[in-house]
Amino acid sequence: MPRVSYAFFLSAIVYGICGMVLGMVMGISQDHTLMPVHAHVNLLGWVSLAIMGGFYALAGDRRPPRLAWVNFALSNIGILLVGPLLAVLLVKGDMRVVPFMALGEVMLVTGMVVFGIAVLRTARTGPQATSGSVAA
Secondary structure, eight states, X not given: OOHHHHHHHHHHHHHHHHHHXXXXXXXXXXXXXXXXXXXXXXXXXXXXXXXXXXXXXXXXGGSOHHHHHHHHHHHHHHHHHHHHHHHHHHHHXXXXXXXXXXXXXXXXXXXXXXXXXXXXXXXXXOOOOOTTOOOX
């Protein structure tokens, strides 16, 4: 499996644990103010990064390595900006974080666009040769 896939999976695991712990804290305290943070961390961090890592693992040598790492960097920096800053906005109402959150959101969208380009480039290279299997 490519190193970039391991990087995506390890990041996804960290975000998954963070999202689960935040969910537990909200449940115990019965304070669900941070539910949007919980959702962002779980969906953008755990789910999206795990899917991306899985794609790059399946693509193997056909993946565009540079795009994969750019996708990884944009997605992680975006999540690291949006999650905590959204928490600050929700808890303290501090509007000064909004421009930095917007930067993180743009990074997340750009990361998804880069992922889409990587998928299209990989698809253009044709099916991966595997022994004993029939291409669909």
